[in-house]
Amino acid sequence: MLFVTPWLITFLWFTLGPFIASIFLSFTNYRFIGLPEWVGLNNYVRLFTDDAKFIRSVINTLYYTAVHVPGIMIMAFFVAILLNQKVKGQPIYRTAFYLPSVTAGVATAYLWILLLQPNGLVNQFLGLVGIDGPNWLTSSTWAMPALILMSFWGLGTTMIIYLAALQGIPQHLYEAASVDGAGVIRKMWHVTVPMMTPAIFLTAVLQIIGSWQVFTQALIVTNGGPRDSTLFILLHLYRTGFEYFQMGYASAIAWVLFVIILVFTILQFGVARRWVYYEGSTER
Amino acid sequence: MTARTADSNLAPAVVPSGGRTIRSRRVQALQLLLRTFYYAVLIGASIMYAIPFLWMIRASLMSLDMFYVVPQPLVPNPPAWNNYTDVWQVGPVLWWITNSTIVSFVGVTVGTFISALVAFGFARLKFPGNRILFLIVISTMMLPQHVTIIPQVILFRELNWLDTLLPLIVPLLGGAPFYIFLLRQFFLTLPLELDEAASIDGASRMRVFWTVIIPLSKPAIATVAVFSFISHWNDFFFPLIVLQSSERLTLAVGMRWLQAGQYEAQRLHLQMAIALIAVAPVVILFFFAQKHFIRGIALTGIKG
Numbered sequence: 015m016l017f018v019t020p021w022l023i024t025f026l027w028f029t030l031g032p033f034i035a036s037i038f039l040s041f042t043n044y045r046f047i048g049l050p051e052w053v054g055l056n057n058y059v060r061l062f063t064d065d066a067k068f069i070r071s072v073i074n075t076l077y078y079t080a081v082h083v084p085g086i087m088i089m090a091f092f093v094a095i096l097l098n099q100k101v102k103g104q105p106i107y108r109t110a111f112y113l114p115s116v117t118a119g120v121a122t123a124y125l126w127i128l129l130l131q132p133n134g135l136v137n138q139f140l141g142l143v144g145i146d147g148p149n150w151l152t153s154s155t156w157a158m159p160a161l162i163l164m165s166f167w168g169l170g171t172t173m174i175i176y177l178a179a180l181q182g183i184p185q186h187l188y189e190a191a192s193v194d195g196a197g198v199i200r201k202m203w204h205v206t207v208p209m210m211t212p213a214i215f216l217t218a219v220l221q222i223i224g225s226w227q228v229f230t231q232a233l234i235v236t237n238g239g240p241r242d243s244t245l246f247i248l249l250h251l252y253r254t255g256f257e258y259f260q261m262g263y264a265s266a267i268a269w270v271l272f273v274i275i276l277v278f279t280i281l282q283f284g285v286a287r288r289w290v291y292y293e294g295s296t297e298r
Numbered sequence: 299m300t301a302r303t304a305d306s307n308l309a310p311a312v313v314p315s316g317g318r319t320i321r322s323r324r325v326q327a328l329q330l331l332l333r334t335f336y337y338a339v340l341i342g343a344s345i346m347y348a349i350p351f352l353w354m355i356r357a358s359l360m361s362l363d364m365f366y367v368v369p370q371p372l373v374p375n376p377p378a379w380n381n382y383t384d385v386w387q388v389g390p391v392l393w394w395i396t397n398s399t400i401v402s403f404v405g406v407t408v409g410t411f412i413s414a415l416v417a418f419g420f421a422r423l424k425f426p427g428n429r430i431l432f433l434i435v436i437s438t439m440m441l442p443q444h445v446t447i448i449p450q451v452i453l454f455r456e457l458n459w460l461d462t463l464l465p466l467i468v469p470l471l472g473g474a475p476f477y478i479f480l481l482r483q484f485f486l487t488l489p490l491e492l493d494e495a496a497s498i499d500g501a502s503r504m505r506v507f508w509t510v511i512i513p514l515s516k517p518a519i520a521t522v523a524v525f526s527f528i529s530h531w532n533d534f535f536f537p538l539i540v541l542q543s544s545e546r547l548t549l550a551v552g553m554r555w556l557q558a559g560q561y562e563a564q565r566l567h568l569q570m571a572i573a574l575i576a577v578a579p580v581v582i583l584f585f586f587a588q589k590h591f592i593r594g595i596a597l598t599g600i601k602g
Binding site for chain 1: 339344347440442447531551554591
């Protein structure tokens with residue numbers, strides 16, 4: 015028992031206490047000075063009926079999630095397949111794909127400000143194939159695609175999870191499929207993909223949770239703009255709580271965001287039973 | 299090179315009957331084509347992922363004028379090495395590095411040690427509530443930071459901890475749920491007989507932990523330490539909220555301060571130089587501890 019006390023103390027003090035306090039605060043009006051004033055459900059009512067920015071931030075986040083999550087999963091899958099061959103210098107290629115995932119979000123954000131300039135690298139690249147690139151960061155149409163493009167640079171973590179899963183597929187399954195006369199495509203679809211479903215599921219859960227918590231790039235690269243086109247929920251929460259000091263209201267945002275994430279995650283686990291294959295489990 | 303490979307591939311085709319020869323020739327040509335195509339895609343994609351880094355290095359060595367020359371020079375000539383000396387003047391960069399180092403150091407040493415201690419408690423000791431408390435550890439792993447941050451900030455204000463490094467350091471003294479979980483799972487794979495043997499020899503619990511469990515868990519502990527370093531070094535949201543004065547910031551928040559503070563003027567070259575300084579330790583660590591990264595992620599699916 016003595017061994018777990020350090021954790022227990024910090025848990026009670028820095029997690030459980032604030033967790034309960036945050037429920038309470040979300041029903042109050044609190045401006046960081048004075049005492050919280052009880053306002054019942056007002057904060058929640060205001061969120062859904064009288065806060066266009068909040069609704070906008072939810073829609074923006076949904077947009078980002080809908081493109082980012084499938085996009086990054088498909089690209090990471092593709093890269094993992096590429097890297098899973100016997101090639102010389104595999105660690106070098108792996109490093110090239112993985113390194114962006116461990117570089118600090120702030121440094122990455124600055125770098126991409128540079129890359130996304132009207133005459134930046136991205137547009138120069140598009141110019142090579144004859145496309146006249148937009149002015150990414152000052153256009154309310156293109157700012158979100160720009161952030162999504164940037165997010166694809168960070169596929170390393172997802173890719174490594176896939177790579178580990180690919181390496182765990184027993185070779186005899188492929189041999190058996192060959193004996194049955196399956197070609198490359200059929201092997202991919204009937205052996206690789208089913209055996210990868212646990213990894214695919216894991217990354218889908220993690221990426222969706224991550225999408226609801228986008229913050230650094232939205233703050234630094236676009237600062238939510240132009241015209242709120244990249245205002246994410248967490249950025250809205252940050253401004254409300256720590257720039258306008260409406261801490262009661264910000265707590266309500268935090269709780270709605272928490273419930274959204276919880277619901278998405280539970281839904282995914284609920285649907286998982288239908289498509290995720292766990293080897294060794296009797297039920298499918 | 300390619301031609302020679304093709305030649306040697308053709309060699310066995312001189313053998314028997316016509317039809318088969320042509321077919322195997324075709325198959326081999328196709329395989330060669332596929333192989334070439336595969337390498338082209340692999341190398342092309344790797345270069346695309348590496349180029350932004352090269353661009354960062356390039357921009358950090360450009361003088362400000364070079365940004366406005368059309369077309370921009372591909373390689374800055376002469377390289378503006380003085381950016382790396384000028385960068386120390388734009389803000390209290392040395393303080394930022396010191397602060398980041400302090401927090402990361404405590405996180406890696408004390409944080410990892412306590413996580414291991416707590417994990418040992420959960421893995422090896424039977425005490426009432428063990429299972430329930432461990433379930434709580436797992437649920438806090440999934441609790442997003444933003445849910446508790448507002449009351450935490452109020453708490454830190456009451457303690458007079460705002461604008462100091464204490465909010466970043468003190469919570470570490472209880473270990474981190476994620477690392478506790480990871481290490482507990484690892485300790486469970488170690489045979490219990492080892493503990494028992496040591497206990498019979500009269501070793502205390504603490505001695506068992508220190509002389510039996512820790513030495514056997516070096517790889518797992520190294521993985522945790524590496525992850526812990528990266529996550530503390532890169533941490534942004536939390537320090538952004540609790541720190542304020544320019545010389546109290548961590549490096550990540552300091553970079554943001556450069557953008558938002560009185561240095562609003564375009565200083566892209568210096569920002570890139572700082573960004574590179576911030577990224578360097580992580581990259582170096584990555585090259586030395588690559589296998590810990592890969593195993594850690596493969597094991598857990600979480601990035602640092």
